[in-house]
Amino acid sequence: MPQIAQLGEFYASQIFWLVVFFGLAFFIVGRGMVPKVMDTVAHRDKQISDDFAAAEQARREADVQEEAWRARENARRAEAQGVIAEARSKAALATEGRLAETQRGLDAKIAAAEARIAEALAAASAEIENVATDAARDVVARVAGIAVDDGAARVAVKEKLAHG
Amino acid sequence: MAAEAGKVDPMHQFTIEPLFGTEGWQLAGYHIPFTNSALWMALASLLMLVFVAGGMKRQLVPGRWQMAVESFTGFIDGLLAANVGPAGKKYVPYMFTLFMFILFANFLGLLPLGVVGLHAFTFTSHFSATGVLAVVTFAIVIIVGFAKHGFHFFSLFVPHGTPLVMIPLIFCVELISFLVRPFSLGLRLFVAMMAGHVLLEVLSSFVISTGNANIGLFAIAGLPSFVLMVGICALELLVAGIQAYVFALLTCVYLNDAENLH
Numbered sequence: 128m129p130q131i132a133q134l135g136e137f138y139a140s141q142i143f144w145l146v147v148f149f150g151l152a153f154f155i156v157g158r159g160m161v162p163k164v165m166d167t168v169a170h171r172d173k174q175i176s177d178d179f180a181a182a183e184q185a186r187r188e189a190d191v192q193e194e195a196w197r198a199r200e201n202a203r204r205a206e207a208q209g210v211i212a213e214a215r216s217k218a219a220l221a222t223e224g225r226l227a228e229t230q231r232g233l234d235a236k237i238a239a240a241e242a243r244i245a246e247a248l249a250a251a252s253a254e255i256e257n258v259a260t261d262a263a264r265d266v267v268a269r270v271a272g273i274a275v276d277d278g279a280a281r282v283a284v285k286e287k288l289a290h291g
Numbered sequence: 292m293a294a295e296a297g298k299v300d301p302m303h304q305f306t307i308e309p310l311f312g313t314e315g316w317q318l319a320g321y322h323i324p325f326t327n328s329a330l331w332m333a334l335a336s337l338l339m340l341v342f343v344a345g346g347m348k349r350q351l352v353p354g355r356w357q358m359a360v361e362s363f364t365g366f367i368d369g370l371l372a373a374n375v376g377p378a379g380k381k382y383v384p385y386m387f388t389l390f391m392f393i394l395f396a397n398f399l400g401l402l403p404l405g406v407v408g409l410h411a412f413t414f415t416s417h418f419s420a421t422g423v424l425a426v427v428t429f430a431i432v433i434i435v436g437f438a439k440h441g442f443h444f445f446s447l448f449v450p451h452g453t454p455l456v457m458i459p460l461i462f463c464v465e466l467i468s469f470l471v472r473p474f475s476l477g478l479r480l481f482v483a484m485m486a487g488h489v490l491l492e493v494l495s496s497f498v499i500s501t502g503n504a505n506i507g508l509f510a511i512a513g514l515p516s517f518v519l520m521v522g523i524c525a526l527e528l529l530v531a532g533i534q535a536y537v538f539a540l541l542t543c544v545y546l547n548d549a550e551n552l553h
Contacts, residue, residue: 129305130417130485137307137328139321141419144329149424152336152392157384160343164364165383167349167357174351 252288259284301492305416305485328414335395335414342391363391367539374543378550382543385431389424390539397484397531401524415534416484418477425477428542432472436549447552476541483534487527494520 264280267273309324316324346353346360353361367387371379393415400413414420436444448465449458494516501513 128302129307130419130481133307134419136322137324137326138419139318140309140323140326141307141328141414141417142423143318143321143323144325144332145414145420145423148329148332148336149388149392149427152339153385153388156336156339156343156391157388160347161364161384161387163349164343164346164360165368167353168361168365171351171353 256281256284256288259288301489301496304410304412304488304492307417327410327412328417328420331396331399331412331414332420335392335399338395338399339388339391342395363387370539370543371546374540375547375550379543379546382546386539386542389428389542390535393424393480393538394532394535397535398528400484400488401527401531413484413488415480416488418481421480422473422477424480424538425473428476428545429473432545432549435546439550440552444549444552447548472541472545476538480534480538483530487523487530490523491520491527494523 260277260280263284264275264277267275267280307326307328309326310330311325313325316322343360346357348354348357350357364383364387367390368380368383371382371386375382396413396415400411400415402411404411436447440446445462448462448469450461450465453461497516498509498513498520501508501516
């Protein structure tokens with residue numbers, strides 16, 4: 128077993144060179160390089176977490192903005208609804224006014240027409256009366272030979288017309 | 292590899308040999324030749340360096356290589372976070388080096404370099420190497436433990452709710468179990484790596500010797516051994532990863548004792 132058989136001869140060499148090379152590896156690789164590699168990893172992890180935080184922040188901001196936009200939009204919509212309602216009521220009022228005016232015009236026209244009808248009726252009845260008076264006077268003059276004056280005839284006719 | 296003609300010595304693969312004429316190297320009276328073991332330690336370190344350096348582009352969106360390196364650092368970071376907690380962050384450089392060093396050492400030792408005439412050497416199959424790693428870990432645990440908690444660190448050996456009369460006995464038992472840790476840590480890795488390599492070598496010796504003997508013997512013993520070797524190679528790849536993980540995990544657990552007591 129060379130491990131034991133050669134121990135006396137080579138133990139110092141084994142220890143010496145192991146310490147030399149392990150020491151070199153420790154100081155160059157372990158102390159010199161590994162911390163830099165770990166730094167890179169830590170830096171990357173930090174960057175990733177920072178990016179995540181930034182994304183989270185941006186998302187929250189977007190949420191806030193969206194909320195504000197929604198509120199603004201709701202206000203505008205309500206405003207628009209108000210404008211529409213106002214316009215509608217105004218239009219309704221105007222329509223009503225015009226309708227009433229037209230109604231009034233129509234009423235006046237109807238009243239005038241009725242007055243004209245009544246007038247025509249009165250004129251017609253006066254004409255009938257005149258004609259009847261003339262006819263009655265003529266009839267009386269012709270039949271009885273009595274000259275009835277216009278006033279008496281008219282009274283008689285009126286009496287007759289009133290009683291039917 | 293063959294100790295004698297037609298015979299395979301399964302332990303020969305663990306032999307340490309000085310390379311490049313460095314047998315005579317001395318430092319403060321100690322004999323420190325640059326051996327094949329040291330060469331593979333250097334290769335493991337170099338490979339780790341290349342691997343991590345390839346992931347140093349520091350891009351925000353990582354490429355495949357950077358992703359691989361980052362998944363390893365993330366794995367070690369997660370292991371420490373789960374076992375030690377926030378205080379474990381400062382051990383990431385040590386834990387990463389330890390885990391990757393053992394992982395690359397184990398995998399490099401399994402490379403089929405024999406096909407091209409080179410010999411892979413697994414220095415983690417030597418307790419003189421794994422022992423150093425275990426002792427370093429144990430030393431860190433003790434230093435951190437006493438620096439952070441002072442003599443209160445000894446309360447580690449007295450679990451909560453121990454009856455008063457039992458304290459001396461429990462203290463001794465816990466102390467022994469604590470002191471055994473560096474041995475179990477180092478020996479576990481060494482034994483696991485050595486066992487796998489010996490098993491592969493023994494099976495390959497069956498294949499070679501039965502192949503040399505006659506076709507009938509090869510059919511009943513050599514061929515099944517070969518098939519088994521393929522499976523065990525896959526198992527060894529798994530063991531290489533698991534042993535590195537176990538070493539790192541146990542180091543984490545021990546560091547947790549030192550950091551947080553219990």
